[in-house]
Amino acid sequence: xxxxxxxxxxxxxxxxxxxxxxxxxxxxxxxxxxxxxxxxxxxxxxxxxxxxxxxxxxxxxxxxxxxxxxxxxxxxxxxxxxxxxxxxxxxxxxxxxxxxxxxxxxxxxxxxxxxxxxxxxxxxxxxxxxxxxxxxxxxxxxxxxxxxxxxxxxxxxxxxxxxxxxxxxxxxxxxxxxxxxxxxxxxxxxxxxxxxxxxxxxxxxxxxxxxxxxxxxxxxxxxxxxxxxxxxxxxxxxxxxxxxxxxxxxxxxxxxxxxxxxxxxxxxxxxxxxxxxxxxxxxxxxxxxxxxxxxxxxxxxxxxxxxxxxxxxxxxxxxxxxxxxxxxxxxxxxxxxxxxxxxxxxxx
Amino acid sequence: xxxxxxxxxxxxxxxxxxxxxxxxxxxxxxxxxxxxxxxxxxxxxxxxxxxxxxxxxxxxxxxxxxxxxxxxxxxxxxxxxxxxxxxxxxxxxxxxxxxxxxxxxxxxxxxxxxxxxxxxxxxxxxxxxxxxxxxxxxxxxxxxxxxxxxxxxxxxxxxxxxxxxxxxxxxxxxxxxxxxxxxxxxxxxxxxxxxxxxxxxxxxxxxxxxxxxxxxxxxxxxxxxxxxxxxxxxxxxxxxxxxxxxxxxxxxxxxxxxxxxxxxxxxxxxxxxxxxxxxxxxxxxxxxxxxxxxxxxxxxxxxxxxxxxxxxxxxxxxxxxxxxxxxxxxxxxxxxxxxxxxxxxxxxxxxxxxxxxxxxxxxxxxxxxxxxxxxxxxxxxxxxxxxxxxxxxxxxxxxxxxxxxxxxxxxxxxxxxxxxxxxxxxxxxxxxxxxxxxxxxxxxxxxxxxxxxxxxxxxxxxxxxxxxxxxxxxxxxxxxxxxxxxxxxxxxxxxxxxxxxxxxxxxxxxxxxxxxxxxxxxxxxxxx
Numbered sequence: 001x002x003x004x005x006x007x008x009x010x011x012x013x014x015x016x017x018x019x020x021x022x023x024x025x026x027x028x029x030x031x032x033x034x035x036x037x038x039x040x041x042x043x044x045x046x047x048x049x050x051x052x053x054x055x056x057x058x059x060x061x062x063x064x065x066x067x068x069x070x071x072x073x074x075x076x077x078x079x080x081x082x083x084x085x086x087x088x089x090x091x092x093x094x095x096x097x098x099x100x101x102x103x104x105x106x107x108x109x110x111x112x113x114x115x116x117x118x119x120x121x122x123x124x125x126x127x128x129x130x131x132x133x134x135x136x137x138x139x140x141x142x143x144x145x146x147x148x149x150x151x152x153x154x155x156x157x158x159x160x161x162x163x164x165x166x167x168x169x170x171x172x173x174x175x176x177x178x179x180x181x182x183x184x185x186x187x188x189x190x191x192x193x194x195x196x197x198x199x200x201x202x203x204x205x206x207x208x209x210x211x212x213x214x215x216x217x218x219x220x221x222x223x224x225x226x227x228x229x230x231x232x233x234x235x236x237x238x239x240x241x242x243x244x245x246x247x248x249x250x251x252x253x254x255x256x257x258x259x260x261x262x263x264x265x266x267x268x269x270x271x272x273x274x275x276x277x278x279x280x281x282x283x284x285x286x287x288x289x290x291x292x293x294x295x296x297x298x299x300x301x302x303x304x305x306x307x308x309x310x311x312x313x314x315x316x317x318x319x320x321x322x323x324x325x326x327x328x329x330x331x332x333x334x335x336x337x338x339x340x341x342x343x344x345x346x347x348x
Numbered sequence: 349x350x351x352x353x354x355x356x357x358x359x360x361x362x363x364x365x366x367x368x369x370x371x372x373x374x375x376x377x378x379x380x381x382x383x384x385x386x387x388x389x390x391x392x393x394x395x396x397x398x399x400x401x402x403x404x405x406x407x408x409x410x411x412x413x414x415x416x417x418x419x420x421x422x423x424x425x426x427x428x429x430x431x432x433x434x435x436x437x438x439x440x441x442x443x444x445x446x447x448x449x450x451x452x453x454x455x456x457x458x459x460x461x462x463x464x465x466x467x468x469x470x471x472x473x474x475x476x477x478x479x480x481x482x483x484x485x486x487x488x489x490x491x492x493x494x495x496x497x498x499x500x501x502x503x504x505x506x507x508x509x510x511x512x513x514x515x516x517x518x519x520x521x522x523x524x525x526x527x528x529x530x531x532x533x534x535x536x537x538x539x540x541x542x543x544x545x546x547x548x549x550x551x552x553x554x555x556x557x558x559x560x561x562x563x564x565x566x567x568x569x570x571x572x573x574x575x576x577x578x579x580x581x582x583x584x585x586x587x588x589x590x591x592x593x594x595x596x597x598x599x600x601x602x603x604x605x606x607x608x609x610x611x612x613x614x615x616x617x618x619x620x621x622x623x624x625x626x627x628x629x630x631x632x633x634x635x636x637x638x639x640x641x642x643x644x645x646x647x648x649x650x651x652x653x654x655x656x657x658x659x660x661x662x663x664x665x666x667x668x669x670x671x672x673x674x675x676x677x678x679x680x681x682x683x684x685x686x687x688x689x690x691x692x693x694x695x696x697x698x699x700x701x702x703x704x705x706x707x708x709x710x711x712x713x714x715x716x717x718x719x720x721x722x723x724x725x726x727x728x729x730x731x732x733x734x735x736x737x738x739x740x741x742x743x744x745x746x747x748x749x750x751x752x753x754x755x756x757x758x759x760x761x762x763x764x765x766x767x768x769x770x771x772x773x774x775x776x777x778x779x780x781x782x783x784x785x786x787x788x789x790x791x792x793x794x795x796x797x798x799x800x801x802x803x804x805x806x807x808x809x810x811x812x813x814x815x816x817x818x819x820x821x822x823x824x825x826x827x828x829x830x831x832x833x834x835x836x837x838x839x840x841x842x843x844x845x846x847x848x849x850x851x852x853x854x855x856x857x858x859x860x861x862x863x864x865x866x867x868x869x870x871x872x873x874x875x876x
Contacts, residue, residue, distance in 0.1 A: 029374060036378040036598065039588070040863050044852050051853065077448055084423040084444045101451045102623010106616045113612025120605040122851060127602065131380035131594045133580055136483040136707060189537040195526075209639070226639050238519075238544050241639035272639060277523040277658065277676055278544070279516060280641045294643045295520060296659045297741060297751055310752055312658065312675050314665035342523035343665060343674035345532050 036131045043125045055122035062115030069108035076100050195346075196339045198229075198239045200320060205230030206244055206269070206330040213329045214244060216265060222248040222286040226272060229332065239340055241272040241280055242320050243291070244330065245302060251289060256305040258337075262321040264330070269320040270306045271340040274298060276313035278342045291317070315343070381603040382583040382596035386473045388610055393466035393494075394569065395614045396459045403456040404558065410446050412438040413508065413554035415547040424631050432510075432635035435550045439509040439630055455622030460505055462618060464498045464650040471495065475694075475724055477711040479582045481704070485695040487575040492692045494568050497561055499650055504557040506628065506648055510550055513628075515636025516645050519544060520658075527674035528681060545638065585710045585827040594709075644742055649735070656737030657683055660758045715784075716827060718777035722770040729769035733761045784830045788812060789820050792834055810834060 012032040017025050030036040045052035081090050082097040137143070159166050205213045206227040214227055227244045228235040247253070247266040255262070262268070270291075272280045279295035289302040290309070298313030300306040306317035318340045321333035339347050364370045381387075414434040420427050422437065423444040442449040471491060474480050480488040503521075507514045522544045525536040541548035580594050589595050597603055621627075633642065647655055657679035666673040690697075698720065699705065714721040736743065737758035744751040791809035799805050812831065813823040831837045844850045844857065 030378045030598075033371075034375050034378045036380055038598075039595075042856070042860050042863070044856065049853070051851065055851070082447060084425075086425055098450045098454070099624045101448055102454075102619050102621075105451070106620035106623065109612045109616035109619055113609045113614075113616055116605055116609035116612065120602065120609065124601065124605065127597055128595060129378075129380045129598050130588065131378075131580070133592050133594065133709060136579065187538050187541070188534065189541060191533040191537045194537075194543050195533060228639070235639075238638035277520045279519060279645075280639050282641050283643065292751075294641055294645055294741065295516065296655070297755060298663075299752075308663060311755065312661050312663050314663040314675055342526050342676060343672045344526040344536075345529050345671050345673070347672040348670045 030129075034131075035134075036129055039128045039130055041125045041127045045122055052123065055118070059115050059119045059123065062111045062118060065111030066108045066115070067111075069104050069111060073101060073104035073108060076104060191346075195341070195344060198335055198340060199231050199234050199237045200229045200240060200242075200332045200335045201231070202332065202334050203325070204234070204332045205325075206242070206322065206332065207234070209235050211235070215328050215330065216267065216324060219244070219246040219267075221246050221266065224284045226280075227269070227330075239271075239273060242269050243272045243281075243284070243317075244269045244322075245284070247289075247302070248286065251303055253302075254304055256307070256316060256319075259305055259319050262319045262333075264322050264324055267322065267330070268302065268305075269322045269332075270300075270302070270317040271320065271336060272317075273341040274313060275308070275315040275317060275340075276311070276342060281317065377598065377600035379577070379599040380580075380594045380596045381599060382581050382594055383606075384584060386477075387581060388606075389466055389470040389473055391607055391610060392614055393463055393470055394573075395611045396463035396466055396618070397565065397569065398611070399459045399615055399618055400456060400463060401562065403452050403459060404562075406452050407442065407456060408558055410438060410442045410449060411435070411508070411554075413551050415510065415545070415550050427631065427634070430635065433550065435508060435510040436630070436635045439511070443631060451619075451622050453622075454625070454627050455618050457506070457627045458618050458621040458625070460502050461627075461648060461650075462614075464495070464502055467491070467495050467498055468650075472724070472728075476714040476721060477582070477584075478708065478717060478720070479711055480695045481708040482695075482699065483579055483707055484575070484582070485699075487572055487579070488695050489692055490568050490572045490575070492688065494565060494572065496688060497565050497568065501557060501561040501565065502648055502650060504553045504561065507553050508550060508557060509628075509630045510636050511630035512633040512636050512640060512642060513630070513645055515545065515638070516641050517647055517651075518549060518636075519638065523674075524676055524680045527676040529671075529673050529677065545636070580709070582709050582711050584713075589710065591707070591709050644745075646739055646742070652738035653731055653734035654680055654684060654738075656734035656740070656758065659740060659755060660734070660737050660762060662759075710827065713827060713829075715777040715780040718774045718781075721777050722774040725773035726766040726770040729765040730762065733758055733765050737762075783832070784825055787830050787832060788823050788825060791821060792831060792837060794834055810837065812837065 012028055016028070020028065027038060030038065045055045076097070080097050080100065081093040083090070084094050085091060138146070154160060159169075207213045207230040208225060208227060211230075213230055214225060219225060223246050225244045227242050228237070229240050234240055245268050247268065249266075251266075253263070253268065272282075274281045274293040274295065276293065276296055276298045279293050281291045281293040281298070281300065283292040283294060284290075284302075285292070291300045291302060291306065292298075293300075293311070293313070296312050298311035299309050300313070300317055301309045304316075305319060308314060308316065318336045318338050320336055322330055323333050325331045360370075412434045416434050417431050418434055418437050420430050420432055420437050420440065422428070422441055424440055427440065439453075442453050444450070474488065474491065503517070507518050507521075522536055522540060525539060526532045528535055536544075539549070539552070540546045541552075581596075583589050583594055583596070586595075597606075634640075646652060658676065661675055661679040663675055664678075665675050714724075737755070740754035740758060741751060743749065744754045791811035794808045794810050796808040797805055798808055811819075811821045813821055816822055844854060845852050
């Protein structure tokens with residue numbers, strides 16, 4: 001705040017103020033102490049003019065709107081039957097509650113805002129003032145004396161002379177820095193092999209989200225069911241979701257190398273987690289056998305063992321080897337043979 | 349009246365004997381702020397932040413940032429009996445069981461959208477007018493910091509309710525962390541604590557959202573404003589305005605009135621939106637379930653461009669030495685990293701290339717700096733293609749265009765649109781410059797067409813100032829608007845203000861023009 005031009009004399013004294021009106025005092029102080037000069041003042045509506053009275057009424061009307069709206073807001077807030085009850089005839093009351101509150105609040109705020117803006121525009125004088133910039137650098141005296149003060153302070157501490165002090169302080173400072181950071185190490189967790197495994201294992205049943213195990217006769221040709229491993233917590237696991245797909249008659253699968261025979265009859269099972277960004281690939285187009293991820297539009301062709309055919313995904317959806325157990329339910333023959341989901345550094 | 353004055357005096361005296369702030373207060377009150385509508389854009393961002401703090405504090409009273417599973421038993425019948433996190437159920441409670449909770453929640457969300465939008469528009473104003481030049485590079489850096497913090501804060505905020513949409517966003521964020529070479533999996537486990545989604549993330553995002561990031565934003569805003577006070581505001585060139593002064597109105601009462609009024613109006617607009625315009629209806633999305641997603645899952649607008657870049661990036665994965673670099677890495681980490689670095693360094697790059705070491709307090713008109721304006725237009729085009737691609741599935745569905753065609757339009761558009769935008773903008777800038785010079789040289793078109801004795805038709809031009817022996821104007825271009833129409837230079841005086849009825853007396857206009865003439869040091873009648 002003290003960027004006052006030192007070359008300017010501060011010739012306004014308290015005694016000078018004696019004979020001045022407030023307006024004169026302000027102008028004198030602005031010009032002589034703050035270097036702010038009011039160039040022009042234009043009064044759009046003198047207080048006793050018709051225009052002035054009309055403008056004042058407009059501003060007052062705005063402020064009155066605020067008062068009325070706040071009262072309305074309070075009444076609605078307190079007395080409105082706002083509870084959610086679908087089907088009930090009071091649903092309309094619920095449905096209009098939030099808009100009514102919002103509109104009252106908006107009117108209240110708008111009344112105050114518009115009132116203040118009109119007050120400034122119609123009633124207050126319009127002025128043009130000028131303030132002078134005094135350069136961004138400090139003046140030379142300040143620069144040199146500050147530099148000298150800092151250099152002197154440095155010498156006073158003895159740091160430049162005392163090598164041992166300097167080095168040991170550096171060591172202690174570095175150590176303190178570490179002390180501030182190291183406790184965050186509690187956040188670090190070793191990922192180990194977690195990303196390579198899922199809850200699927202040999203003999204785990206393919207169950208729906210509600211826990212019902214799947215059998216071959218449960219699905220029509222062309223159908224898709226999202227299944228989870230029938231193990232504790234299987235349906236909650238974020239990497240276990242799997243699509244069990246029954247091919248349509250005549251759909252031929254060109255298996256990827258090493259995945260021949262992973263399916264069972266006309267059933268195949270692929271990870272539902274997109275190999276791009278991990279969204280569940282959810283949109284299955286029966287006719288073309290394509291699966292679309294709604295997040296970034298990667299498309300996978302089921303007949304090519306879920307190979308990506310469009311979009312940013314690079315890898316096929318991993319395939320789950322399945323079979324049917326002695327009781328006639330689908331089970332996994334093992335966990336996925338590769339990491340499911342998005343790519344990461346450690347993935348071979 | 350005099351009693352009031354006495355009380356005011358006594359209070360002021362009481363305070364000043366303890367604070368000694370009278371001088372500083374007077375100086376602040378007298379501070380001059382230039383008046384231009386575009387200087388209020390940053391204010392809108394500031395007001396949005398205040399509104400976010402107010403409404404956000406209210407929301408913390410009801411929100412429970414826990415991922416513990418509960419069975420929902422609130423008022424919203426369609427979800428009753430369903431298992432969900434406490435975060436989601438408490439957000440449902442704010443929406444259905446807290447009196448007036450929904451309107452505050454929606455105001456908060458709209459304010460977040462406006463906060464980032466106002467920052468971006470303010471940034472564009474600063475960019476296109478050259479307000480970032482020396483000595484304001486530091487404030488530019490603070491502003492870029494605020495933008496980045498605003499994006500983080502917004503993402504953390506809309507991820508809190510743990511609904512299907514926000515959970516999908518978090519899942520993608522987890523994949524983005526995984527894509528970082530070498531340390532990706534460690535970053536992922538550091539943030540989530542366990543395999544996605546775990547039980548930690550909402551609590552961690554919450555403390556970041558309500559304390560850490562807002563604290564940083566608050567500090568950055570304080571520094572940003574302090575630097576505006578220190579450097580004083582820039583101004584557009586014009587009569588009486590130089591590099592060495594600021595022309596405008598004083599802080600108190602004029603600028604304070606204007607700012608106070610604008611704050612109320614901004615708040616009013618947000619309240620209206622929060623009341624009548626539904627936003628983020630999480631009860632329609634359902635609780636997060638990693639096996640589910642809905643079509644048309646889009647982030648809030650300010651993250652949409654990153655979603656777009658992710659959709660457009662080709663399926664290029666790098667496999668080498670038993671390691672993988674995901675295709676996700678380039679459009680979501682490298683691209684924004686490069687863009688924000690270039691953005692932050694732009695003032696320094698421009699100063700280096702133009703060898704400009706001078707202080708600048710007068711703003712430039714975008715047309716006078718065609719290269720910078722072209723670069724800005726190029727960046728906007730790049731951004732818009734990405735933003736559009738972030739919603740390309742919705743556009744495809746709405747206009748019956750092939751989804752894959754939309755992706756290709758985006759891929760090609762991203763490469764083609766920016767250079768075209770640059771070239772077109774550059775040419776428009778030159779055209780506008782030439783027109784300014786032409787008017788200065790030949791005068792304003794009067795609309796009067798004359799036939800000369802030998803048959804030639806000419807349009808009569810009104811010179812703007814003194815002319816030389818060839819009839820050419822001698823006024824120099826001054827970096828400010830040049831009148832292009834006759835009524836802008838008419839000696840008849842301007843029209844009386846007022847939309848339905850006049851709000852000023854005709855005599856006031858004469859007085860005002862008299863004053864203007866005096867100020868400009870011109871004779872009473874410029875025509876003579």
